[in-house]
Amino acid sequence: MQDLLRRYGATLTGTFVLLVAFWLLALVILPNVTLFEASFRPYLPVVDVGGPKDTYSFDNYRKFLNNPVDTSFLGISFQLPIHTITFLNTVLFSALVTFITFVMSYPLAYYLAKIVNPRALPTLVLLLFVPLWVSEALRAFAWYIILTFNGPLNAALVGMGLLDAPVRWQNGVFTAYDAIVIGLVYTYVLFMLFPIYGSIQSLDTNQIEASEDLGAKWWQTHWRVILPHAKPGIASGCVMVFMLSAGSLLVPSVLPSTKSNWFTQTIQVWMLESQDWNTGAAYSFLYILLCTVVVTLVMWAFKVKLSDIAK
Amino acid sequence: MTTPSKALNRRRFLQTSAAGVGILAAPAIISSKALASSGEINFTGWAGYPALAEKVFPAFTAATGIKVNFTELPDQDAMFAQAKVALEAGGIDVIEPTIDRWGGWNSNGLLAPWDAAKLAMDNYLPGLADGSAGDRSRAGDQLFYVPSNWGTEALVANTAAAKLATPPSLGDLFNPENQVVLRPHSTLAAMGRWLDATGKLPRPWMDGYTDMAAMVELWDIALAEAVKAKGNVVQWWSGENEANAGFVANGATLGLCWDSTGFNLRNDGYAYVAPAEGAFAWHQGFVMMKNAVNVDQAHEFAKFVSTPEGAAGWASAFSSNPVGKGASDLMSPEVSAYYSGTFNDDALAKLWWWPEQTAEFIAKRGEYADKYKAA
Numbered sequence: 001m002q003d004l005l006r007r008y009g010a011t012l013t014g015t016f017v018l019l020v021a022f023w024l025l026a027l028v029i030l031p032n033v034t035l036f037e038a039s040f041r042p043y044l045p046v047v048d049v050g051g052p053k054d055t056y057s058f059d060n061y062r063k064f065l066n067n068p069v070d071t072s073f074l075g076i077s078f079q080l081p082i083h084t085i086t087f088l089n090t091v092l093f094s095a096l097v098t099f100i101t102f103v104m105s106y107p108l109a110y111y112l113a114k115i116v117n118p119r120a121l122p123t124l125v126l127l128l129f130v131p132l133w134v135s136e137a138l139r140a141f142a143w144y145i146i147l148t149f150n151g152p153l154n155a156a157l158v159g160m161g162l163l164d165a166p167v168r169w170q171n172g173v174f175t176a177y178d179a180i181v182i183g184l185v186y187t188y189v190l191f192m193l194f195p196i197y198g199s200i201q202s203l204d205t206n207q208i209e210a211s212e213d214l215g216a217k218w219w220q221t222h223w224r225v226i227l228p229h230a231k232p233g234i235a236s237g238c239v240m241v242f243m244l245s246a247g248s249l250l251v252p253s254v255l256p257s258t259k260s261n262w263f264t265q266t267i268q269v270w271m272l273e274s275q276d277w278n279t280g281a282a283y284s285f286l287y288i289l290l291c292t293v294v295v296t297l298v299m300w301a302f303k304v305k306l307s308d309i310a311k
Numbered sequence: 312m313t314t315p316s317k318a319l320n321r322r323r324f325l326q327t328s329a330a331g332v333g334i335l336a337a338p339a340i341i342s343s344k345a346l347a348s349s350g351e352i353n354f355t356g357w358a359g360y361p362a363l364a365e366k367v368f369p370a371f372t373a374a375t376g377i378k379v380n381f382t383e384l385p386d387q388d389a390m391f392a393q394a395k396v397a398l399e400a401g402g403i404d405v406i407e408p409t410i411d412r413w414g415g416w417n418s419n420g421l422l423a424p425w426d427a428a429k430l431a432m433d434n435y436l437p438g439l440a441d442g443s444a445g446d447r448s449r450a451g452d453q454l455f456y457v458p459s460n461w462g463t464e465a466l467v468a469n470t471a472a473a474k475l476a477t478p479p480s481l482g483d484l485f486n487p488e489n490q491v492v493l494r495p496h497s498t499l500a501a502m503g504r505w506l507d508a509t510g511k512l513p514r515p516w517m518d519g520y521t522d523m524a525a526m527v528e529l530w531d532i533a534l535a536e537a538v539k540a541k542g543n544v545v546q547w548w549s550g551e552n553e554a555n556a557g558f559v560a561n562g563a564t565l566g567l568c569w570d571s572t573g574f575n576l577r578n579d580g581y582a583y584v585a586p587a588e589g590a591f592a593w594h595q596g597f598v599m600m601k602n603a604v605n606v607d608q609a610h611e612f613a614k615f616v617s618t619p620e621g622a623a624g625w626a627s628a629f630s631s632n633p634v635g636k637g638a639s640d641l642m643s644p645e646v647s648a649y650y651s652g653t654f655n656d657d658a659l660a661k662l663w664w665w666p667e668q669t670a671e672f673i674a675k676r677g678e679y680a681d682k683y684k685a686a
Contacts, residue, residue, distance in 0.1 A: 043670055067678050069685070082681050148560035149545065168545065170561070258544045261684050269681075273496075274674045 039281035060282030083266055087287070090263040091294055093177045094245040097184040101192040101241050102234065104185070109196035109233075110226065114205060128190060136187055140254040143183045144170070147255070176259035183251040188244050192237035199233025200226060232308040239295055239309065246291050263287055351378040352608040355390060355397075356407040358383035362628035370624060371615050377608045387412055394421050397600060404603040405612060409595040410447055411667035413456050416598060423601045424453035429610040434617035434635050438659035439594065447664065448596075457613050460622070461594035462631040463662065464497060465653070466584040467554075467573045472564040478587040481505040484567055485540035492546045492557030492566040495680035497591065501567055502540075503533040504663065508588045520666040523675070530679050538686040547684070551575075567591075571630070574649055583653045589661035590654075594634070 004013045040056045048054060064087075068079040080088075112124060131139065146153050147169040154166035172178040203226060211221040227234075252262035267287065270280035299305075356363070368379040384390045387408050397403040398421055408416060416422055432440060439458050440448060448456040466479055474488045481501045484491050507516035512529060519526035546561045548554035554572040557563045558581060566572070573583030597613045599606070615621040622635030623642050632650060633639055639647035654662075668676070 043674075067682070069682055082678065082685060085685060086681070144556070145560065148556070149562040150560055168561075170546070253549075256547065258541070258547060259685060261681060266681065269677050270674075274670070274677050276670065276674055279674070 035277075035281040036285060038278050039285055041278050043276040043278045060279040061286055063279055064283065064286055083263075083283075086261045086266050087263050087290065089177070089261070090246055091291070093175075093181055094184075094242050097181055097188070097245045098192075098238050098242045100181070100185050101189045102196075102238065104189055105193040105196050105237065106230075106234075109193055109200055109230075110222075112197050113200040113203075114208065128193070131186075132190065137250060137254075139187060140183050140251050143179065143186065144254050147179050147182075170255065171257040172259070176257040179255040179257060180252050180260055180262070183255045184245045184248060187248070187251060188241045191240045191244060195233040195237040195240070196230055197233075199230040203229045231302075231304060235299065235302070235304040236309040238298075242295065243291060246287075350376055350608070351380060352605045352612050353380045353382070353402055353404045354407075354612065355382040355384060355393060355403050355405070357629075358385045360628045362624070367616075367621065367624035367628060370620060371612065374615060374620075375608075375611050377605075377611055379612070391416060391419075394600065395419065398602060401602055401604065403600050404605045404609045405597050405599055407459060407595055407597055409593060410444065410456060410458070411593075411665060413598050414450070414667060417450055417455055421598075421601060422455050423599050423603060423606075424450075424455050425457060425599060425613065426610065427454050429607070430457060430614050431617055434614070434622075436634060436636055436659060437656050438662050439634050442660055444594070444662070444664055456596050456598055457617070458594045458596035458634040459616050460626045460629050460631045460634060461592055463570045463585075463590040463592045463654075464567060465570070465573070465590035466586055467558070467566045467568045467576065468582050468584050469558070469564040470580055470582050475565075475584070476587075479584045480508075481567075481586045481588050482509070483565060483586075485537070485543070487540070487543050489543055489565040490545045490563045491543050492548055492554060492561070492563035492568070493544055494548050494567070495683050496676050497567055499530060499533045499537055499676075499679055499683060500591070502537045503529055504588050506533065506536065517666065520668065520672065523671060526672060526675060530675075534679055534683055534686075537683055541683070541686060570632070570650075570653075573653075574646070577649055583649070585653050585658040585661070587661075589663040590658065591665060592662040593665050596634075 001013075004016070008016070039060055040058070041054060042057070042059060044051070044053055064083050065081045067082045069082050069085070070077060071080050071085055072078070112121065116124060134142075145151055148154075149166055149168055149170075153169065154163070157163040158166055167173065170179045175181075207225055207229075208221060211225045216224065247264060248262070249264040249268060252260065252265055253268075256262075256265075263283075264287075267280050267283045270276050270283055274280075364381055368381065372378055382393075382403070384393060390406055390408060391412075394403060394406055394416065413422065435441070435458065438444060439461060444458070448454055448458075466475075466481075466483065468475060468479070468483075473483070474486055475483050482505045483489060484493065484498065484501060485505070503512070503516045503519070506512050512532065514525060514529070516529060519529040545563050546553070546557040548557055548566070548568065551569065551571060554566065554568045555575055557566060558572075558576060559579070570583060573581060577583070597609075597616070599609050603609055616625050617635045619633075619635050619637035619641050622633035622638035626633035626638065627642060633642065639650055
């Protein structure tokens with residue numbers, strides 16, 4: 001603050017502060033407070049707004065538990081509310097995305113941090129960044145095109161004789177969420193890579209050598225020395241990828257199968273199609289809350305503290 | 312992730328506040344002209360269709376000498392709220408809601424009936440202001456609503472590969488030999504209408520739109536049948552681009568899509584076909600305020616939009632279809648050939664107008680769509 005004042009003078013500094021305050025207050029805090037307030041009120045015709053029916057309740061939040069449908073998991077059949085199923089699927093497949101990005105990122109991060117010739121590093125990082133120059137929407141559409149029925153993947157595989165007939169990749173080979181998982185991994189893998197790279201880089205190479213000198217096998221070195229040191233980076237990468245995946249609307253909308261539904265899409269339907277902003281707001285806040293609970297539970301299970309991530 | 316809704320909010324905010332400024336200014340404009348001859352009309356309509364003010368209003372003024380004071384509002388909720396204010400304060404003569412919404416306006420005491428003698432009801436294409444649409448334009452014997460433009464949702468079919476019944480039917484969408492691209496909630500309505508037409512429903516499908524208990528009963532049946540037939544769905548669409556890609560990239564042979572999708576694919580071997588049960592259709596039109604001052608001008612205005620020139624201008628501004636006879640000749644010949652190829656007088660008369668869907672209905676419809684997607 002003192003620095004700012006000295007450098008720019010009172011007028012400019014005051015302007016900066018006011019603009020930032022306006023940004024935070026008018027464009028972030030107030031809209032969220034409005035939504036939060038709206039989430040407890042019913043969706044009413046214009047005539048009834050402010051009337052006797054316009055009272056506070058948890059009704060919008062309760063809709064999350066309405067409409068049980070038959071479902072099955074691991075061969076066991078039971079009933080769950082339809083939106084709860086959507087939520088569980090979203091969490092499950094976001095976790096899968098997080099796991100896949102971790103498996104892809106860890107070896108690469110280790111290679112970049114400890115093995116590669118430092119002079120080649122800028123080139124490699126640049127190559128990793130190139131896809132980020134293209135917007136997220138275009139990257140998702142690129143995958144849409146690759147996976148379509150009349151798309152290049154089918155053309156290539158059938159052309160080479162590996163497939164007899166084209167496959168509907170977008171509708172899933174393993175699960176209904178294959179295409180979404182591919183799209184999310186591609187979009188968010190770097191958010192896993194760089195935190196892990198950062199934490200492995202800070203490990204003293206002497207420790208790795210010491211471990212090897214004392215007779216540890218390569219996997220023992222990773223398990224006992226490198227992974228524990230990289231834990232904060234892995235944790236922050238996981239939190240970021242998980243929250244970004246769970247919160248993504250674009251990729252699940254561009255790469256859906258005929259059975260997939262992402263929770264963000266449910267919120268979007270409430271907001272735009274049903275025009276019920278009140279329930280949409282309730283679902284949004286419920287979603288933030290539930291995702292925070294999931295992340296907190298996982299961090300507790302892996303014995304990671306918030307202060308570790310902040311390192 | 313939240314960008315679309317944020318953009319929408321900001322856009323709506325801007326539109327609403329711009330409209331609000333216009334409304335604040337409106338009394339001043341009106342009062343300054345209150346003593347002048349009433350060669351003007353106060354029209355409140357949809358924001359975001361600039362061709363209205365650029366082309367259609369000048370043509371109307373040139374034809375009749377009546378000036379249009381245009382207030383733009385972003386949605387029907389805002390129009391309704393504004394109409395309630397105008398009932399006390401004046402300042403609105405004509406508003407443009409959709410056919411499924413004006414009933415609620417009328418029950419709030421906002422509307423005055425049109426005098427059909429001052430309009431030219433013969434100008435309208437068959438099926439748009441008569442038949443079932445005509446019934447729904449009236450309350451009692453009085454005409455409260457006249458159309459301004461309309462659009463449809465019907466079968467887009469690959470002329471070589473789609474297996475269509477004779478005549479083509481909504482049931483073709485559930486034929487396992489067709490690869491289809493659909494949007495969930497329309498599909499459930501299509502299934503319901505098809506079952507209704509083949510006599511497989513315990514009560515008329517239309518009951519569901521007025522009675523929520525009937526809705527649950529009927530939509531449960533439609534959902535169960537649609538889930539059985541779901542195997543032939545290759546992709547969902549929610550907007551124009553997805554629908555197009557469903558055909559071009561994912562190889563769908565048949566779909567239930569907007570007219571614009573069929574139009575864009577017309578040169579790629581696809582036809583836009585009205586099913587025997589009648590195409591889904593929407594239309595919007597004009598209602599007159601109970602306390603309208605410029606009543607004769609309002610009638611002139613509604614009448615102008617039924618003429619070939621006015622109807623073509625209005626439809627072009629909204630990228631939709633004209634309501635007046637002869638208007639399609641004034642639109643591009645390609646567009647006109649396309650529409651008349653799908654809708655002869657018989658198909659026009661059979662159009663199935665989306666009934667009024669209450670907020671409760673739409674929320675429930677969304678739940679059915681979710682279940683259908685998840686199945």
